[in-house]
Amino acid sequence: MPSAPRGPASSRRPTMAEVAAKAGVSRTLVSFILDGKPGASEETRQRVLAIAKEVGYRPDAAARLLALGRSRTLGVLTDVRQLFQAELVTGIYPAAEQLGYEVLLTTNLSDRPESVPIDALISHRCGSLILLAPTSGHDYLIKLAAEVPVVVVGPRLPAEVLGAGVDLASVRTDDARGIGDAVDYLVTLGHKDILHVDGGDGSGSPERRRGYREAMSAHGLEERIDIIAGDHTEEAGAAAARELLARPGLPTAVLASNDRSALGLLDVLTRSGVDIPGELSLVGFDDTRLSDFPRIDLTTVHQDAPGLAQHAVRLAVELLERRCSGPKEVVLRSQLVIRGTSGPPPATVRR
Amino acid sequence: MPSAPRGPASSRRPTMAEVAAKAGVSRTLVSFILDGKPGASEETRQRVLAIAKEVGYRPDAAARLLALGRSRTLGVLTDVRQLFQAELVTGIYPAAEQLGYEVLLTTNLSDRPESVPIDALISHRCGSLILLAPTSGHDYLIKLAAEVPVVVVGPRLPAEVLGAGVDLASVRTDDARGIGDAVDYLVTLGHKDILHVDGGDGSGSPERRRGYREAMSAHGLEERIDIIAGDHTEEAGAAAARELLARPGLPTAVLASNDRSALGLLDVLTRSGVDIPGELSLVGFDDTRLSDFPRIDLTTVHQDAPGLAQHAVRLAVELLERRCSGPKEVVLRSQLVIRGTSGPPPATVRR
DNA sequence: CTGAAAGCGCTTACAG
DNA sequence: CTGAAAGCGCTTACAG
Numbered sequence: 001m002p003s004a005p006r007g008p009a010s011s012r013r014p015t016m017a018e019v020a021a022k023a024g025v026s027r028t029l030v031s032f033i034l035d036g037k038p039g040a041s042e043e044t045r046q047r048v049l050a051i052a053k054e055v056g057y058r059p060d061a062a063a064r065l066l067a068l069g070r071s072r073t074l075g076v077l078t079d080v081r082q083l084f085q086a087e088l089v090t091g092i093y094p095a096a097e098q099l100g101y102e103v104l105l106t107t108n109l110s111d112r113p114e115s116v117p118i119d120a121l122i123s124h125r126c127g128s129l130i131l132l133a134p135t136s137g138h139d140y141l142i143k144l145a146a147e148v149p150v151v152v153v154g155p156r157l158p159a160e161v162l163g164a165g166v167d168l169a170s171v172r173t174d175d176a177r178g179i180g181d182a183v184d185y186l187v188t189l190g191h192k193d194i195l196h197v198d199g200g201d202g203s204g205s206p207e208r209r210r211g212y213r214e215a216m217s218a219h220g221l222e223e224r225i226d227i228i229a230g231d232h233t234e235e236a237g238a239a240a241a242r243e244l245l246a247r248p249g250l251p252t253a254v255l256a257s258n259d260r261s262a263l264g265l266l267d268v269l270t271r272s273g274v275d276i277p278g279e280l281s282l283v284g285f286d287d288t289r290l291s292d293f294p295r296i297d298l299t300t301v302h303q304d305a306p307g308l309a310q311h312a313v314r315l316a317v318e319l320l321e322r323r324c325s326g327p328k329e330v331v332l333r334s335q336l337v338i339r340g341t342s343g344p345p346p347a348t349v350r351r
Numbered sequence: 352m353p354s355a356p357r358g359p360a361s362s363r364r365p366t367m368a369e370v371a372a373k374a375g376v377s378r379t380l381v382s383f384i385l386d387g388k389p390g391a392s393e394e395t396r397q398r399v400l401a402i403a404k405e406v407g408y409r410p411d412a413a414a415r416l417l418a419l420g421r422s423r424t425l426g427v428l429t430d431v432r433q434l435f436q437a438e439l440v441t442g443i444y445p446a447a448e449q450l451g452y453e454v455l456l457t458t459n460l461s462d463r464p465e466s467v468p469i470d471a472l473i474s475h476r477c478g479s480l481i482l483l484a485p486t487s488g489h490d491y492l493i494k495l496a497a498e499v500p501v502v503v504v505g506p507r508l509p510a511e512v513l514g515a516g517v518d519l520a521s522v523r524t525d526d527a528r529g530i531g532d533a534v535d536y537l538v539t540l541g542h543k544d545i546l547h548v549d550g551g552d553g554s555g556s557p558e559r560r561r562g563y564r565e566a567m568s569a570h571g572l573e574e575r576i577d578i579i580a581g582d583h584t585e586e587a588g589a590a591a592a593r594e595l596l597a598r599p600g601l602p603t604a605v606l607a608s609n610d611r612s613a614l615g616l617l618d619v620l621t622r623s624g625v626d627i628p629g630e631l632s633l634v635g636f637d638d639t640r641l642s643d644f645p646r647i648d649l650t651t652v653h654q655d656a657p658g659l660a661q662h663a664v665r666l667a668v669e670l671l672e673r674r675c676s677g678p679k680e681v682v683l684r685s686q687l688v689i690r691g692t693s694g695p696p697p698a699t700v701r702r
Numbered sequence: 703c704t705g706a707a708a709g710c711g712c713t714t715a716c717a718g
Numbered sequence: 719c720t721g722a723a724a725g726c727g728c729t730t731a732c733a734g
Contacts, residue, residue, distance in 0.1 A: 013498070015711060026721045031713060039719065056498065061474040062416035063711035066726045071413075078431070080440045080456075086431035093460055102471055105431075105456035109444055120453055123412040124475065147364070147407065267647065296618065366727055377705045382729060390703065414727035417710045 014055040022055065023048045034059070061102075065125045072101045074316050075126030077117055077134065079108040082232075084259075084288045084305070085132045088153060091309025092130065099317050101127075108135075115140070122148055128167075128316040133203030142166055149319030151312045154203035162328055169315040169328040171308050175204040175285075176211030178301040178334030182255055182283045183215035185336055189344045191253040191281065195226040197240040197265065199257030202232035208257050208285060226251065230261055237264025245272055250280055252345035259284040262298055266341065277343035287337055297340035304332050365406040373406065374399045385410065412453075416476045423452045425667050426477030428468055428485065430459040433583075435609075435639045435656070436483045439504060442660025443481065450668050452478075459486075466491070473499055479518075479671040481663050484554035493517055500670030502663045505554035513679055520666040520679040522659050526555040526636075527562030529652040529685030533606055533634045534566035536687055540695045542604040542632065546577040548591040548616065550608030553583035559608050559636060577602065581612055588615025596623055601631055603696035610635040613649055617692065628694035638688055648691035655683050 016034075020027045025044060032039045033048045040048070051057075065071045074096050078085045089105065096103045104126055106117035114136045121129055128149035134141070138161045144150055145168035157170045179196075186194050196212040199205030209227065216225045228243055230236035237256055241264065244250060256262035262284030269276060276282055277299075287302035311330045367385075371378045376395060383390045384399045385408075391399070402408075416422045425447050429436045440456065447454045455477055457468035465487045472480055479500035485492070489512045495501055496519035508521045530547075537545050547563040550556030560578065567576045579594055581587035588607055592615065595601060607613035613635030620627060627633055628650075635651035662681045 017711075027712080028714080028722085029720060032720095035713085041719065044719085058470065058473055060417075060476065060711050062413040062422075062476050063726090064713080065413035066411075066417055066728085067711080067713040069713095069726060080429070080431060080437035081434070083432070083434070089431045089458060090460060093458070094462075103457070104475070105458065106454070107440060107444070107456065109441060111445075119409065122409055124455070125411065125413050368727075378728080379706085379730080380704060383704095386729085392703065395703085411727050414710090415729080417712085418727080418729040420710060420729095 013060075014057045015060070016057070019048065019052050019055060019057050022051050071125040071127045073104055073124070073126050074101050074313065075104050075106070075118075075121030075124070075129045077106055077108060077114070077121065077129065077131045079133065082133070084286045084303070087288070087305035088132055088309050088312075091306040092313055095310045095313035096317075099313065101313070101317060118144065128320040130312050130316050135201075141168060149316060151316045151319070153308055153312045156204070156207050157329070167319045169319060169330075171311045171315065171330045172332070173204065173303045173308065173334045174331050175207035175334070176214065178285065178303075178336070179208045179211035179255060180215040180218075181334070181336045182285075182301055183212060183219065185338070186253045186255075186281060186283070186342070187219050187221070189281070189342070191345045192221060193224055193226075193251040193345075194221070194253040194255060195228065195244070195251040196255045197228045197230045197237060197257060197261055199261065200229065200231040200236075202257065204285075205232070205257050212255060230257060232258045232260055234260050234264035234267070237261035237266075238268045239264075241265045241268035241272075245269070245274075250274065252279075253281040253283070253342070255283050255285075257285060259286045259288045259298060259300055262300070262341075263296065266296060266298070276341050279346050281342035281345070283342055299339045299342035300337055302335045302337045304334070307332050364411075365408045366411070367408070370399065370403050370406060370408050373402045422476045422478045424455055424475070424477050425452050425664065426455050426457070426469075426472030426475070426480045428457055428459060428465070428472065428480065428482045430484065433484070434611075435637045435654070438639070438656040439483055439660050439663075442657040443664055446661045446664035447668075450664065452664070452668060469495065479667040481667050486552075492519060500667060502667045502670070504659055504663045507555070507558050508680070518670045520670060520681075522662045522666065522681045523683070524555065524654045524659065524685045525682050526558035526685070527565065529636065529654075529687070530559045530562035530606060531566040531569075532685070532687045533636075533652055534563060534570065536689070537604045537606075537632060537634070537693070538570045538572070540632070540693070542696045543572055544575055544577075544602040544696075545572070545604045545606060546579065546595075546602040547606045548579045548581045548588060548608060548612055550612065551580065551582040551587075553608065555636075556583070556608050563606060581608060583609045583611055585611050585615035585618070588612035588617075589619045590615075592616045592619035592623075596620070596625075601625065603630075604632040604634070604693070606634050606636075608636060610637045610639045610649060610651055613651070613692075614647065617647060617649070627692050630697050632693035632696070634693055650690045650693035651688055653686045653688045655685070658683050 016027050016030050020030045029040055030048055033045050076092055078089055093103055104124055106120055108114055114134060130151045133154035134152060142164045145166035149167035151169045153171045156172055162168060162170060183194060198209045213225055216222055228240045230240050254265060256265055262282055266282055274280055284298045284300035287300045367378050367381050371381045380391055381399055384396050427443055429440055444454055455475055457471055459465055465485060481502045484505035485503060493515045496517035500518035502520045504522045507523055513519060513521060534545060549560045564576055567573055579591045581591050605616060607616055613633055617633055625631055635649045638651045638653035
């Protein structure tokens with residue numbers, strides 16, 4: 001026996017061959033039966049199934065992958081610290097399961113490049129990759145997609161990237177329109193001094209910034225355009241709030257680039273005695289909600305997480321199975337959800 | 352060629368054999384070189400490494416696993432909706448990497464049994480499993496641990512489960528003592544009417560409930576013991592708050608079983624005009640914090656997430672490598688973190 | 703320093 | 719309905 005001595009694991013873990021031996025049939029037949037293929041008598045089927053269950057047989061994914069050459073596994077890169085992504089992940093599982101695919105997860109960590117978890121996914125033979133709000137550059141994405149199909153969820157990809165001739169697709173929310181809806185709503189209420197705390201280069205942030213500018217201009221408010229630089233964290237929102245409070249006057253409305261930033265704003269402003277929405281209206285983006293708890297009752301732009309997840313899975317599978325017919329970019333509509341942090345501007349505007 | 356035609360993937364993905372052919376050496380040597388083993392001249396080493404890089408060679412984890420018989424991969428079951436678990440996951444990666452292990456993640460979903468994601472982990476040949484706050488019964492855990500080493504992070508496992516003779520270990524916080532510290536602190540401030548909103552059968556909840564009872568008794572406050580049933584969600588905290596508000600009088604302090612529950616309490620109580628901490632002190636558990644943002648400035652019992660993660664990984668690896676010498680239960684101390692939601696009881700106690 | 707060879711556990715044409 | 723056989727890409731004694 002030229003190979004190394006095996007650990008107790010292999011003796012502990014029953015193989016297909018053992019099931020076959022116990023059942024007195026060939027390995028081929030066991031494979032067919034477990035795969036649900038025809039070709040075995042009903043009686044044999046039952047016996048083999050019973051034995052497999054009895055010995056606790058579990059298919060070895062590694063061997064299966066190796067034999068198949070390609071896996072029915074979708075690799076998902078997420079950031080476990082982002083609650084909105086948790087909602088996407090929650091939607092990805094059932095969508096994948098329905099198409100007969102498994103899902104493997106890895107997470108981004110702040111102290112290592114995104115390519116590390118992505119490499120792990122590829123090494124484990126994920127057939128295609130779903131990247132949630134990736135931060136890598138476009139060159140990297142194109143190189144990656146030349147190797148394995150990639151679906152990017154969140155940020156907008158320029159046409160030249162999507163059209164680079166590789167297996168790269170994009171699923172996202174119509175961020176610009178979502179912010180535009182929020183601006184329209186605030187303007188209708190009578191707001192004019194609407195400020196935007198942006199999300200830096202966070203997923204969707206450039207689009208949201210653009211949507212804000214365009215909507216303000218469309219309402220003839222271009223000279224009221226006012227942007228504080230931020231990112232998609234509570235801390236950035238809190239910092240923006242401090243900056244606002246240091247100014248001579250407050251805007252009547254603030255549009256945060258995401259809910260986390262809005263939370264930071266809400267926290268600092270509320271503590272400083274700013275009445276929300278009486279004195280200032282606050283609107284977030286994402287509608288992050290994993291429980292049914294209304295949390296802070298934030299007016300926000302709702303993203304269709306289950307829809308995004310479903311399309312991402314569909315595209316990932318189509319790309320993998322080489323039958324991607326439709327467009328490689330899916331843009332879902334958002335929906336403004338009006339809750340308790342927004343209302344008409346105060347009668348006496350401070351400016 | 353009896354096997355099925357391969358998809359474009361295999362032709363696209365370079366193998367070790369291709370690298371060997373290009374370099375004009377044997378596959379064995381390539382394997383040795385990529386593995387960092389001695390046995391090749393420096394010149395050959397460099398050439399092979401260069402070629403591997405040039406053709407974009409990536410090791411095939413499936414084949415590697417199959418050949419090795421055992422994987423250097425740790426499977427982690429988490430719940431992507433639980434922020435505290437995200438902190439554990441964040442700590443698990445670097446700890447595993449340091450020991451030369453990879454990490455594979457799956458998530459619990461509310462609509463399917465925990466055994467589904469666990470089976471996926473096993474199928475992908477994870478050498479051992481780290482289960483974050485699992486909800487499965489003890490019988491299941493014992494059965495599972497007979498098959499593959501299991502480390503449970505969070506809930507306390509009874510001695511008879513840990514001593515069942517299978518590869519099962521536990522890492523947790525001293526929940527009872529943590530709550531006890533919080534009770535001591537509140538009593539020192541002058542509180543007597545200290546109520547506990549428990550966490551049902553959430554991870555650590557039974558211990559926290561016990562700790563509350565014991566600490567209250569130790570202070571001679573057994574007749575003030577008052578528990579509202581809940582779970583580890585904001586919604587449960589909010590429900591408890593509503594129940595409290597419907598009572599004739601409020602306690603002077605509330606101990607929530609975790610931070611999410613405390614958030615729900617805080618939200619509803621604050622909205623109802625209850626002054627926190629002036630009128631009522633609120634204490635959470637976990638110290639969930641992924642950003643540096645103080646969020647709601649909650650007084651809480653801090654859990655050492657990096658420490659829990661590190662011990663979990665260490666045990667998982669020791670169990671896997673059959674050199675588990677030390678105890679199979681690690682209990683880490685918690686630390687009370689006093690912030691803005693707690694203070695002395697109001698001068699005029701409502702009762 | 704290097705190569706031929708067996709084996710990991712599975713799948714799937716192919717031939718009964 | 720069933721079996722013998724090759725192959726997926728890797729690792730590792732063993733023999734030069």
